[in-house]
Amino acid sequence: MTLVAITGTPGTGKSTVADELRSRGYAVVDLKRHIIENGLMGDLDEERDTHEVDLDALNDSLEVYHGEGLTFMEGHLSHYMDCSTIIVLRCSPQVLARRLRERGYSERKIRENVQSEILDVILCEATDGEIPVFEIDSTGLDVADTADAIEKIVKGEGDDYLPGVTDWSREMEAWF
Ligand SMILES: Nc1ncnc2c1ncn2[C@@H]1O[C@H](COP(=O)(O)OP(=O)(O)OP(=O)(O)O)[C@@H](O)[C@H]1O
Ligand SMILES: [Mg+2]
Numbered sequence: 001m002t003l004v005a006i007t008g009t010p011g012t013g014k015s016t017v018a019d020e021l022r023s024r025g026y027a028v029v030d031l032k033r034h035i036i037e038n039g040l041m042g043d044l045d046e047e048r049d050t051h052e053v054d055l056d057a058l059n060d061s062l063e064v065y066h067g068e069g070l071t072f073m074e075g076h077l078s079h080y081m082d083c084s085t086i087i088v089l090r091c092s093p094q095v096l097a098r099r100l101r102e103r104g105y106s107e108r109k110i111r112e113n114v115q116s117e118i119l120d121v122i123l124c125e126a127t128d129g130e131i132p133v134f135e136i137d138s139t140g141l142d143v144a145d146t147a148d149a150i151e152k153i154v155k156g157e158g159d160d161y162l163p164g165v166t167d168w169s170r171e172m173e174a175w176f
Pocket of ligand 2: 014015016
C-alpha cells in the first residue's frame, strides 16, 4: 500500500505543500474535498466548530487509492486512515498563530490550535499505531523545501525527520 498521509495542526501547511507536490506530478487527495464529494460530511458539532466524520466510512472510501502507485492524502484526519507512512507537518507556535490570525480565526480558535500544536496532539495520535511516522518543521522552510523533505521521506531517506525534531515546550507558559 502506498498511500502516504500528510497531517498536522490546521495552518501547518498541508494544503500548500499538497499543491507543490501536485505541481511536481504527484497524486494528492484533498481529504476535505473527498469527504464532501463522497457525502461523508456529518453533522456540525457546534461546540467544537467542526463536522463529524465517520472515520471507518472514510477509510473504506479510500480503498480505491490503495493501488500500486504512490498517492498522498492531506488533511488533519489522514493519520487515522490506513496508510504506509504518516508525515506530520509542524510549525512553531508564534508562526502558527500568525498564519491562523491572517486567516481571520478567532483568538479562541487560534489558542486551541496553538495549544494542540504545543502538546504534540497529532504527533501523539499518529505514533499511537504501527505505521512509520515522520515530522517536518515547516517554520523556517519555504514550500519547496517542505516538498523536498517529503520527497526524501518517501524515497526512504527520512532519517532527519524522525519524531523528536520539534519541541515547543518552552512556549507552554505563553499559551496556557
Ligand atoms: N514551508 C511551508 N510549507 C507550507 N506552508 C507554508 C510554509 N511556509 C509558510 N506557509 C504558509 O502557511 C499557510 C499554511 O496554510 P495551509 O492552508 O496550507 O494549511 P493547512 O495545514 O492545509 O491547514 P488546514 O488544516 O486548515 O487545511 C499558508 O499561508 C502558507 O503560505
Ligand atoms: Mg488544508
